[in-house]
Amino acid sequence: xxxxxxxxxxxxxxxxxxxxxxxxxxxxxxxxxxxxxxxxxxxxxxxxxxxxxxxxxxxxxxxxxxxxxxxxxxxxxxxxxxxxxxxxxxxxxxxxxxxxxxxxxxxxxxxxxxxxxxxxxxxxxxxxxxxxxxxxxxxxxxxxxxxxxxxxxxxxxxxxxxxxxxxxxxxxxxxxxxxxxxxxxxxxxxxxx
Amino acid sequence: xxxxxxxxxxxxxxxxxxxxxxxxxxxxxxxxxxxxxxxxxxxxxxxxxxxxxxxxxxxxxxxxxxxxxxxxxxxxxxxxxxxxxxxxxxxxxxxxxxxxxxxxxxxxxxxxxxxxxxxxxxxxxxxxxxxxxxxxxxxxxxxxxxxxxxxxxxxxxxxxxxxxxxxxxxxxxxxxxxx
Numbered sequence: 001x002x003x004x005x006x007x008x009x010x011x012x013x014x015x016x017x018x019x020x021x022x023x024x025x026x027x028x029x030x031x032x033x034x035x036x037x038x039x040x041x042x043x044x045x046x047x048x049x050x051x052x053x054x055x056x057x058x059x060x061x062x063x064x065x066x067x068x069x070x071x072x073x074x075x076x077x078x079x080x081x082x083x084x085x086x087x088x089x090x091x092x093x094x095x096x097x098x099x100x101x102x103x104x105x106x107x108x109x110x111x112x113x114x115x116x117x118x119x120x121x122x123x124x125x126x127x128x129x130x131x132x133x134x135x136x137x138x139x140x141x142x143x144x145x146x147x148x149x150x151x152x153x154x155x156x157x158x159x160x161x162x163x164x165x166x167x168x169x170x171x172x173x174x175x176x177x178x179x180x181x182x183x184x185x186x187x188x189x190x191x192x193x
Numbered sequence: 194x195x196x197x198x199x200x201x202x203x204x205x206x207x208x209x210x211x212x213x214x215x216x217x218x219x220x221x222x223x224x225x226x227x228x229x230x231x232x233x234x235x236x237x238x239x240x241x242x243x244x245x246x247x248x249x250x251x252x253x254x255x256x257x258x259x260x261x262x263x264x265x266x267x268x269x270x271x272x273x274x275x276x277x278x279x280x281x282x283x284x285x286x287x288x289x290x291x292x293x294x295x296x297x298x299x300x301x302x303x304x305x306x307x308x309x310x311x312x313x314x315x316x317x318x319x320x321x322x323x324x325x326x327x328x329x330x331x332x333x334x335x336x337x338x339x340x341x342x343x344x345x346x347x348x349x350x351x352x353x354x355x356x357x358x359x360x361x362x363x364x365x366x367x368x369x370x371x372x
């Protein structure tokens with residue numbers, strides 16, 4: 001059996017459409033017999049081919065309605081409009097960003113230009129730009145080695161004013177009287193007891 | 194396609210005028226002659242073109258690409274229908290209706306052909322329609338259904354054999370000496 005995958009279908013179809021088995025040449029009959037058993041089978045194939053093609057010609061399918069194209073056109077219009085709005089939104093920030101970038105660029109260039117002239121002369125006064133050296137000093141770290149400890153101490157508070165005075169008197173250190181002073185001076189002058 | 198992407202209505206109209214009729218024909222035959230469904234499918238395929246133009250593979254011919262999209266849409270519809278029938282316990286099988294074929298002699302060729310087309314599976318029907326109604330080459334069909342040319346030739350060959358049998362009640366014996 002010949003593999004149907006190797007068939008020259010176009011050639012077979014052409015022959016079937018154009019000629020009956022009787023009309024085929026000797027070579028054509030030989031070629032056809034590779035695929036079809038008999039002349040009767042070939043003619044039956046021919047008949048069915050004609051019937052099928054006639055069927056497709058006769059049974060016309062309703063044409064597409066016009067409203068479909070109208071709907072599609074309006075859909076396309078909507079989509080195109082949507083795209084345009086989308087593009088506008090896309091370009092808006094980018095344009096403003098470009099404008100900002102240009103403005104910053106110009107300002108930067110202008111500042112750069114103005115600082116590049118080291119010496120400026122005007123009306124006989126010479127001025128020169130001196131580059132000051134700025135030392136940035138930082139305090140050394142303070143290391144606390146000692147620690148102050150505060151301790152609570154109870155304080156006795158007196159209620160009356162008199163008591164306060166008496167307590168002040170008591171707490172005052174006693175001075176030396178005149179007699180004691182004299183004795184002390186004598187002692188100092190003599191150097192002996 | 195680029196112009197359609199840019200929103201050109203003229204380009205869309207041009208594509209529609211060129212492909213709507215063959216697509217409508219294909220959808221109507223594929224979808225059991227349901228004109229309304231075919232109309233919906235036609236609408237949907239053009240919406241796909243408008244909304245996702247980037248899906249068009251520029252290396253392929255537009256005609257084969259659009260038919261392959263249509264073929265995939267029909268494939269999904271057949272899958273849906275088959276699931277629906279399975280769930281409802283209803284399925285039409287061509288082989289079951291052998292008695293019906295015997296009584297078809299009195300019926301017209303048109304009816305028989307319609308019946309035969311209805312009973313074919315989605316892929317075989319596509320092959321027949323693209324070949325005998327749309328007159329596409331084997332190479333073009335191969336690009337649409339993503340099958341090897343040899344496979345398409347073989348399947349069309351057996352379909353023709355089946356067609357001759359069902360249309361004329363005659364078993365065409367091909368020189369194949371079945372093993």
